[in-house]
Amino acid sequence: MAGTIHLGSLFCGFRCRGTHAYRHRGRPDSGVTHLLKAAGIRNCPLLRTERNRTPGICFAATGVFVSNYAKIVPEKEGFMRHIPRKFSCGFCIALLLIPLFTLSGFAQKDFNQDEKEMIRDFRRSNSYYLDGEKLYKKGKVDKAVKELEKCLEIFSRHDKAHFVLADIYLKKRDLEKAEKHIRAAKEGFEHLEKWYSFTFQQYLDTLRKQKDINNEQIAGLEASKGRATGVEKSRIESRIAQLKSQNADADTKLSEFVRSGSEPPAEYNYIHGNVYFLTRRFQDAVNEYTKTLEKDPRHGGACNNLATIYFMHKRVDKAREYFDRAVEYGVQVNPKFKEALEKAEGK
16 A cells, blocks of 8 residues: 555544645545545445434544554554564554543533533523512512513523512413423522533632632732832722632622532422412412421411411311411511411311
């Protein structure tokens, strides 16, 4: 054969020691493509599949390279003749393992791109969520709904936006929309939770490290400010203010990504329980209120509603248990409910 195909051809796209060396622009797999063809494989599906071209060919070509090495490289030119026979097996296995690392590299690249896009979309949507939440707290419900819907147009799994909308529609007694959004809030939380542990961790660590660096600079500048005068002192004060502003921005960004735990917050279950309660699905409501209390044992609203459900089903003992807990946790209970409960107990 005119030229020898080196192992480097598998990854860099070059063919060496031939009549010429070249690289096909935009085709990082040129070398492995020629390796397959040199082994007599010209119609391999991997050669025609752009999506899996490079990692797929790397794996297939390495196997072909090992199995057909005697055909590609004459014995007198082959570098394996310099390797003792007892090491040949290990050498071949090592060749086969190389593409596994290559494949993992490609997967990591794709994952990092998804990560960047997700963070970007989340942050863009989160600004609308924060505005919507503020408007809701101020009682500007219709404007809040518009901002929250904008948030979901950008990032459809924003669980907090879904949660606030569920609360809004629950108070409007639009129970169909309330249930739709509380379910979406739970699903969104669970989806994001799978990403949070690894998707945002590097981003959060970077923010925290930058804050630490800024704090060190602030401490040094504060120390030197006492010895400075005039223009120099003004410059130091300006720089300190700038660093503190950067830290404030970092704190805001960090708060955007704070998670309350590995499961949806207690309030998600509570709102869902209220939807079930108002649609008279009482067993489902009990389940949601019970989950609420598992996460927040002092949730007075869940205790009060459980007391009501048990009283309606003539479970006076359980109604009394949860009624007393609701009072203990500061709930303003309905006096008529208290009176009816005492009457059922024969007091």
